[in-house]
Amino acid sequence: MSELLPATGWPPGFTAAPVLLLVDDEPNVLSALRRLLRPSGYQLHLAGSGAEALELLSREPVDLIVSDMRMPGLSGAELLAQARARWPDTLRILLTGYAEVSSAIAAINEGGIYRYIAKPWNDEELLKTLQQALELRGLQAEKQRLEALTAHQNAALRELNATLEDKVRIRTEELRIANQEISLAMEKLRKTFFTSVQVLSNLIEMRAPALAGHSRRVADVARKLAEKMGLGADLQHEILLAGLLHDIGKIGYPDALFGTPLTRMNSDELGIARKHPINGAAALMSMPDMRGVADIIRSHHERWDGQGFPDALTGEKIPLGARILALANDYDGAQLGTLSAKRMTPEEAKQWVIEGRKFRYDPDVVDAFGQLIGKLPRQTIIERRLSGAELEAGMVLSRDLHSPDGMLLLATEYVLDDLLIRQIRDFEESFGRRLVVCVRV
Numbered sequence: 001m002s003e004l005l006p007a008t009g010w011p012p013g014f015t016a017a018p019v020l021l022l023v024d025d026e027p028n029v030l031s032a033l034r035r036l037l038r039p040s041g042y043q044l045h046l047a048g049s050g051a052e053a054l055e056l057l058s059r060e061p062v063d064l065i066v067s068d069m070r071m072p073g074l075s076g077a078e079l080l081a082q083a084r085a086r087w088p089d090t091l092r093i094l095l096t097g098y099a100e101v102s103s104a105i106a107a108i109n110e111g112g113i114y115r116y117i118a119k120p121w122n123d124e125e126l127l128k129t130l131q132q133a134l135e136l137r138g139l140q141a142e143k144q145r146l147e148a149l150t151a152h153q154n155a156a157l158r159e160l161n162a163t164l165e166d167k168v169r170i171r172t173e174e175l176r177i178a179n180q181e182i183s184l185a186m187e188k189l190r191k192t193f194f195t196s197v198q199v200l201s202n203l204i205e206m207r208a209p210a211l212a213g214h215s216r217r218v219a220d221v222a223r224k225l226a227e228k229m230g231l232g233a234d235l236q237h238e239i240l241l242a243g244l245l246h247d248i249g250k251i252g253y254p255d256a257l258f259g260t261p262l263t264r265m266n267s268d269e270l271g272i273a274r275k276h277p278i279n280g281a282a283a284l285m286s287m288p289d290m291r292g293v294a295d296i297i298r299s300h301h302e303r304w305d306g307q308g309f310p311d312a313l314t315g316e317k318i319p320l321g322a323r324i325l326a327l328a329n330d331y332d333g334a335q336l337g338t339l340s341a342k343r344m345t346p347e348e349a350k351q352w353v354i355e356g357r358k359f360r361y362d363p364d365v366v367d368a369f370g371q372l373i374g375k376l377p378r379q380t381i382i383e384r385r386l387s388g389a390e391l392e393a394g395m396v397l398s399r400d401l402h403s404p405d406g407m408l409l410l411a412t413e414y415v416l417d418d419l420l421i422r423q424i425r426d427f428e429e430s431f432g433r434r435l436v437v438c439v440r441v
Contacts, residue, residue, distance in 0.1 A: 045062065064092075115133065213411075218246065261341050292321070323362040330353060386439060
């Protein structure tokens with residue numbers, strides 16, 4: 001038998017009326033307990049025997065069992081011991097007479113009984129005991145709820161962490177691939193830009209085959225000087241580009257002027273020659289990233305003593321890159337015969353440059369040049385001389401490759417690929433003769 005009494009306030013931890021099972025073989029005792037507990041709002045189940053109580057427990061969840069000790073058949077102690085084994089979360093209270101105290105103590109130990117209450121009971125003490133028992137049951141239920149919630153949240157957190165780790169790993173890989181693609185694109189752009197610079201540099205050599213390789217050699221010496229002097233990577237790069245493009249202002253020269261040394265030019269020709277640094281710088285001024293290069297080109301014919309052109313700058317008023325480029329340009333030009341009618345040997349050109357210390361060139365640049373020239377490696381290069389038909393991808397040029405009329409096609413150290421090899425063969429077909437391509441062994 002069970003009944004649900006009106007609620008007057010449940011113990012903490014309960015979201016519904018606590019469920020009590022009252023067990024006694026005496027109906028008058030059950031009636032007395034029901035009357036006492038009616039105002040508390042508990043849901044009550046009544047059982048007249050231990051067997052009936054076990055049958056009810058198997059069907060209904062119960063928070064607290066209050067059982068008499070002495071009952072026919074299954075005693076209260078035996079009932080509560082079985083309840084402990086089968087429904088350990090249910091609290092257990094034993095009603096016992098004074099003569100049964102020793103048996104009650106044994107039942108407490110065996111059945112894990114929360115408390116025993118002596119008969120006849122004091123109503124106030126009984127209600128207080130039940131309230132305390134239900135508060136403990138509520139705390140246990142809340143503890144179980146929180147443990148279950150914590151376990152659920154921990155599982156969700158582990159799943160979230162695993163998901164986040166997967167997302168981070170995937171995103172990291174995506175970023176790595178994106179950065180790799182950007183790096184490849186930047187490298188391709190850099191190579192394309194540098195190739196464009198070399199094409200511009202080659203335009204002069206198409207006009208003057210005798211100057212073949214001049215710009216590249218000047219750029220190489222100038223860059224090595226900048227490195228020797230400990231200049232930053234950005235300035236070294238600007239000096240390299242300026243070396244490749246320093247004669248771009250000569251694109252409008254009359255044909256006859258290309259082969260005329262400065263010492264043999266008349267006043268009109270000198271006037272044209274003195275403008276080529278200005279014209280070269282002007283050609284680059286529309287490119288913001290090339291303005292430093294343009295400044296170097298404009299001033300690469302200035303002299304340390306102020307006797308240069310176009311602005312007659314002196315000493316450190318001349319950009320450092322231009323001071324370096326001036327020396328590298330004259331060193332190669334002296335060997336080509338563009339400075340005087342006599343072409344100098346490398347040793348003569350070196351000595352001529354060193355003698356220009358303090359009036360033509362920056363003394364610090366000359367000193368670095370003297371150290372550099374003495375340390376330039378002289379390597380014996382083993383090479384093969386091949387035609388276009390014999391070339392293979394991956395071969396490295398050991399010398400500059402020129403067209404039959406002296407135009408620079410590819411510079412030393414260029415690595416050949418299938419596209420370049422096809423272009424070389426196309427050139428051979430266009431020229432009607434085989435090119436001699438020198439490659440490293």
